[in-house]
Amino acid sequence: MIRADKISLDTIGKKVENGERLNLDEGVFLYQDDVPLNEVAELANMVRERKNGNYAYYNINTHLNPTNVCVYRCNFCAFRADLRDPRGYLMSDEQILARGQEAVDNGCTEMHIVGGLHHQKKFDWYVNVVKILHDAFPKLHLKAWTAVEINWFEFLTKKSVREVLEVLRDAGLGSMPGGGAEIFHREVRDQICEHKADTGKWHEIHRTAHEMGIKTNATMLYGHIENAYHRVDHLIRLRETQDVSGGFQTFIPLAFHPDNTELAELKKLKKPSVMMDLRTMAVSRLMLDNFPHIKAYWIMLGIGTAQTALSYGADDIDGTVRHELIYHDAGATTPEVMSVEDIQRLIVEAGREPVERDTVYNRVIRDPQNMSQWTTGEPLEVG
Ligand code: SF4
Numbered sequence: 001m002i003r004a005d006k007i008s009l010d011t012i013g014k015k016v017e018n019g020e021r022l023n024l025d026e027g028v029f030l031y032q033d034d035v036p037l038n039e040v041a042e043l044a045n046m047v048r049e050r051k052n053g054n055y056a057y058y059n060i061n062t063h064l065n066p067t068n069v070c071v072y073r074c075n076f077c078a079f080r081a082d083l084r085d086p087r088g089y090l091m092s093d094e095q096i097l098a099r100g101q102e103a104v105d106n107g108c109t110e111m112h113i114v115g116g117l118h119h120q121k122k123f124d125w126y127v128n129v130v131k132i133l134h135d136a137f138p139k140l141h142l143k144a145w146t147a148v149e150i151n152w153f154e155f156l157t158k159k160s161v162r163e164v165l166e167v168l169r170d171a172g173l174g175s176m177p178g179g180g181a182e183i184f185h186r187e188v189r190d191q192i193c194e195h196k197a198d199t200g201k202w203h204e205i206h207r208t209a210h211e212m213g214i215k216t217n218a219t220m221l222y223g224h225i226e227n228a229y230h231r232v233d234h235l236i237r238l239r240e241t242q243d244v245s246g247g248f249q250t251f252i253p254l255a256f257h258p259d260n261t262e263l264a265e266l267k268k269l270k271k272p273s274v275m276m277d278l279r280t281m282a283v284s285r286l287m288l289d290n291f292p293h294i295k296a297y298w299i300m301l302g303i304g305t306a307q308t309a310l311s312y313g314a315d316d317i318d319g320t321v322r323h324e325l326i327y328h329d330a331g332a333t334t335p336e337v338m339s340v341e342d343i344q345r346l347i348v349e350a351g352r353e354p355v356e357r358d359t360v361y362n363r364v365i366r367d368p369q370n371m372s373q374w375t376t377g378e379p380l381e382v383g
Helices: 009-017 024-030 037-052 093-105 123-136 147-157 161-171 186-192 199-211 228-245 262-267 274-287 303-309 340-349
Strands: 055-059 061-064 110-113 141-144 173-175 216-222 248-255 316-319 353-356 362-367 370-379
Touching (some): 009 024, 009 037, 024 228, 024 274, 037 274, 061 093, 093 123, 123 161, 147 161, 199 216, 216 228, 216 274, 228 248, 228 274, 274 303, 303 340, 353 362
Parallel strands (some): 055 316, 055 353, 061 110, 141 173, 216 248
Antiparallel strands (some): 362 370
């Protein structure tokens, strides 16, 4: 163990070269402004290329947010609405199926489904969203409901996490997104979302999903009231859960978007800088030595930063993303959809090889005569 006062980029660099795990003090050190970002990036890039070579993954996907009505009031959230708020909406089965049809017509392999916790909707309504889509479009992978939603379903049904997940898996759930993680440390979590699934519950739900063979992702919302210690603590907690259950695929650092949020108003917050975005990407890659993938979510970062992040530890750029609402409600100025040609071009310009993947990282093979038709290829594993 290297003592905190002996930490330097050299000592960290040697550990990274040898594939040794970095500790909390080293992670916090990497966040210091006087530690050159380009050198942190070089180390992160070494790990990124060791794990994923020159590949940069993307998928053809769409989002579905079936309701924005939510019982909770996370103060960083610009998406939610009260039950009687004119902004509130609830999609009908017909609207949901129309989205599924649109997804299939556009060659999507995945639908990402998250939303609010509606005051009046029972668990059956959420199961039905998954079931009608899966029955009508069985090839479309449904990455549905965050740990916060699963915890809400537990509360509604009095079932265990495992029982809730079994019902959803039987209905057609294929994997789970990584939302609701925010910042795990209580000093921050209690100030931004004290009422929803706590840190222990978030991890329990993901561990249970992994034990059942359901792959999941993980996120971190940064750039608000947290500091470097809270961020690195968050990453280490994820790493520890991954050591036990091993089912996380991708870590997605999510930059806080302040527009229309109570938190930004209260604390006078601005968007994190590009330098903070890139440093967080690189430190995440270095700390999460047991996560196969780190994603630069272009919707949140902006296209230019996402492209740059492919040399700062990220190996995935998310997808074409139709119908994203959550970050656009909070002021994201990125387009609401990107064409495959544009995604491929920005990856090639970044010096990487674009690879279309499905949700669980198999290669996707397109029919050149009809690009909406596809088959699943080999698993994409480099190192
Ligand atoms: S972040 Fe999710 S749980 Fe929190 S208020 Fe927004 S929609 Fe509700």
